[in-house]
Amino acid sequence: MPTTLLAADDLALLARGEHPRPWQHLGAQLLPGQGVRFAVWAPAARRVSVVGDFNGWDGRRHPLQRQGASGAAGAEFWAALVPDARPGQFYKYELEGPDGRLLPLKADPYARAAQLRPDSASIVPGPLPARQDLAPARRAADRRDAPIAIYEVHPASWRRPDGRFPSWDELAEQLPAYAADLGFTHIELLPITEYPFDGSWGYQTLGLYAPSARFGPPEGLARFVAACHARGLGLLLDWVPAHFPVDAHGLAQFDGTPLYEYADPREGFHRDWNTLIPDFGKPGVRQFLAGSALYWAECWGVDGLRVDAVASMLYRDYSRPAGEWLPNVQGGRENLEAISLLQRINRSLGAEAPGAITLAEESSSFPGVSAPVHAGGLGFHYKWNMGWMNDTLAYLREDPIHRRWHHDKLTFGLVYAFNENFVLPLSHDEVVHGKGSLLGKMPGDAWQQFATLRAYYGFMWGHPGKKLLFMGQEFAQPSEWNFETELPWALLQQPRHAGMQRLVRDLNQLYRREPALHRLDCEAAGFAWLQADDREHSVLAWARFDGEGGVVLVVSNFTPVPRHDYRLPVPAGFAAWRELLNTDAEIYGGSQVGNLGASLPTRADGSIALSLPPLATLFLKPD
Template sequence: MALISAQDLALLTRGEHPRPQELLGAHVGRLGRKHGVRFAVWAPNASRVSVVGSFNRWDGEADPLVKDEASGVWQGFATAARMGDLYKFEIHDRAGQLLPLKADPFARAAELRPATASIVAPALPLLKTRPRLSPERAMANARQAPVAIYEVHAASWRRGNGAFPSWDELAAQLPAYAAGLGFTHIELMPISEHPFDGSWGYQTLGLFAPSARFGPPEGFARFVEACHAQGLGLLLDWVPAHFPMDPHGLAQFDGTALFEYSDPREGFHRDWNTAIYNFGRYEVRQFLAGNALYWMERWGVDGLRVDAVASMLYRDYSRPAGEWLPNVDGGRENLEAISLFKRINELLGQEAPGAITVAEESTSFPGVSAPTYAGGLGFHYKWNMGWMNDCLRYIQEDPIHRRWHHDKLTFGLVYAFSENFVLPISHDEVVHGKGSMLGKMPGDAWQKFANLRAFYGFMWGHPGKKLLFMGQEFAQASEWNHDAELPWHLLDDAQGHHAGMQRLVRDLNLLYRREPPLHRLDCEARGFEWLQAEDREQSVLAWARHDEIEEGERRTVLVVCNFTPVPRPGYRLKLPPALATAGVWRELLNTDSAHYGGSNLGNLDAGLQAEADGSLRLTLPPLSVLFLGQEKS
């Protein structure tokens, strides 16, 4: 193994290397006839850098590194170092002052907190070549495909035999469970190494290291394989917006603001007490882009859900007037972050085709999921935070008041096709005093479950991909607690309401996947048609979901919602002529079925045909959603 070549150093200097992790960090190999580890770190303003570790008794004199002045990269070869050794970088600032020992920004493994040393790890854990998405998994990520995501906090799904489950314990249970409920993807909240459990991984300092909380990194490789064996895609939460300021981390890495903006008006997050990456610096952009590719390429994950995108797009995010710096044009947009998103999404499109990125973006910034060649940011999907907020406010209203809030459910269709949307009921909705989804519902115990069943029916019938946080599939009664596993005991009664809710989520997923009208045109206006949007007095909504026209015909599913506890026998739903003459309609799913814990009111197995005036006469159960499909000849 040679030290880093002049050509590679030049690429690093210009921020043009797509895989900086293959050069920087710790790499086991040979230099001539000597075995050891090459260490390299970017610290341009340091006056001296050494690698210290378990192999040299943490002696800063034993293995000094040599600086390349043009790039600011320090490198050297430690012949005593071996796989599995602990290490850090001993850095002196430009004045010669010794800084706290620094963990390796490119470390592929790290000690379990509260210890903070990096670990010399294999470059390709269990993977001999860069995995690429199979055609089947790439198609499963497509906007025409059914995408139903199960969001998981790995540390509290099940606890296993200790404080944290191992990757192998998770692999043995989680993928099969999610697949059995009909989900198409698992999304893990951040699993990169992070110092504080209470950040849930959103304040990470080891972007390249799967957290030691779940065992060695190679266990994560087996978990990825287990997901794919169940036919599931795996998405990872990814945090390029900010990082915590722990002394062993990236903050003031070489005694200067290296990874972060130097001015706190653009480099400090007031909400989270964290540092903001300097999105305009070539080497930092390269670090983040290389990390995004690393998870796709080295571990074979299917996509990234990018956290806190809005905080990156706007320089005045959560800042009062006078406490932020405008861009070069005098505006509030962070032009460097915008160009970085485009760069990352283009890089992934070139090097990891078929993989996806999903933006958690809470504003009306245009073109988040539009391709970069059309002026967009290049994400494949965007979380629909507006839909989530409006619909949750509606469903928490007492049904007697819902007539005054009807527009909260209909407004989302004004902009539903402006982006490729994911409808998220995420962990953010069941923490910090917000209670559980079941706890948000009004009414007595029966009505709470009925309301939640109806809300899920509305969500699965609505255009957009789906995301549900763990525990809400069986109506967890308490707020999510990251220090404990989910309350699985609620499912002990197989005939109870919690088990019924779990069966409903499974059947909604299976219906969503089975019926092309419910997913194929999720992101296209031509796939949706209002049938009843104005019956606010009875809190009834109805629409048609259409598939593509094939051989002169198209298949349609009708979705009819009753958001009051009043049964409505004989409700007339006017159909457009093409649907009124489409033949017999039958219930595909009824959220009020006794199978799910409901009152079992509905249209049973009766075939329904439009009457002479073009209307269907339906029985609408209380607090329910009906899915109706065309009877196949």
């Protein structure tokens, strides 16, 4: 057997950690007419064998050969050609550590398919998927001047036919049609990269190149992506490079040493999640992570990646007390290696997968998250606005009579609203771990809870920033999300829940139809306060502009008191205004207080006289 099964040029790039597509060379590669080539990175191992269905799981049958001369670049990789291996067979790696100890059998880090938990073998895949470039229409739909309204979905619990996991084809038949009917522009899936523990919802992944077996064979994912695009929807995947679980078959101590993780627990162990932190400075780890990001965009044609837990990557002292973290080489708290890796990932996607976007779940005030790399930023296209979410939900938890004292929680977000390209997230994180549902956070009786949530959705859809809503909240699920059961779809038989769903549909349609509500989402020129200081009545109002003469007004009343003849100053140059949407309308379950479609003339003093419904948001446009 030859000692060099990897081409010299590729081996040199792999050894430097600079190969843009390591998945094409590492892992199990089907070579037509020859068998399957297995290749793995394990520099400290004394011996590596591949074991599986093709050799009776006998480590003596197919030892791997070091690639390159001993001590030379590339010698840290091992490879073997197995003529009898074929797609669909199970396999793992048997490694002997540097101390001669036989390690637990390891799954393939570059596996493109894996067994369903609790089993953990990798699966020999078929041919690599062909490159999938985004169509021009999809690229345009992901831009910052486009309407972006994201429906966040945990695919294992959106529907549970007969109590089991849905297949990709079942999801493809139902989910894109549902999201498109509600007017969403994108679906975002919680992590689908293979993970061992259901209760992690995919956020403790061990298979960064393998679609989870929970939903059937990987090729089903391609049909799901196509179904989304056929409905005019973009598909975003949650992607987790920040940490990985300690399961023995995974990346931990992969070759008998801390290969993928930092060696020092002050750098390499997540206290919050009992997980390990990748060594973001090690070339082979950087290549593994950057390659995974490009793989999902290029081989599966997804529109982009929402990168989880970015704040935990950026700071070495994240969730660590003094004395239990190590500073960087400059003595600071920033993780310089992680910062440069995120920049590399975003540069690579920009160059190799045109149109694909990245979104950062980043909860700190780190500057330039969505600024280009060439301008010193991290290079993300969008950042989740966690501050907006926390402030507004804290405000709404207050009894209406007390909201006057917390008015700034609704206005403060506009102080920094255009520092980044923001997404306003009402995500799964807000409806788990005892936090209840969005509806359950609203005070008062049932009528007030529903009315307040409707008003909040109107406030959100009228506010600068792209939108994200977690599944079930579109029809006001009253209970906390349970990942083990499907959504309570029977609630849609009840008028208030059906009315909430109709409101979300109408808000999405309005957001998409009116350029003023989306074109300058990320530009200060697209926003102006009309009423920011009426804390006594808990009323806020602003204008949204499209930069081409179009304007929409948004007015929110966060008390249960209707206010008639409310005088609101309006932009000059328009003789009259009419109501586009009222969250208190009867069709949404409201009390039908408002302006009832009447034309509202602009008065001599530059104001209009409004009827403000209780706990409601209005949208108006020049008549």
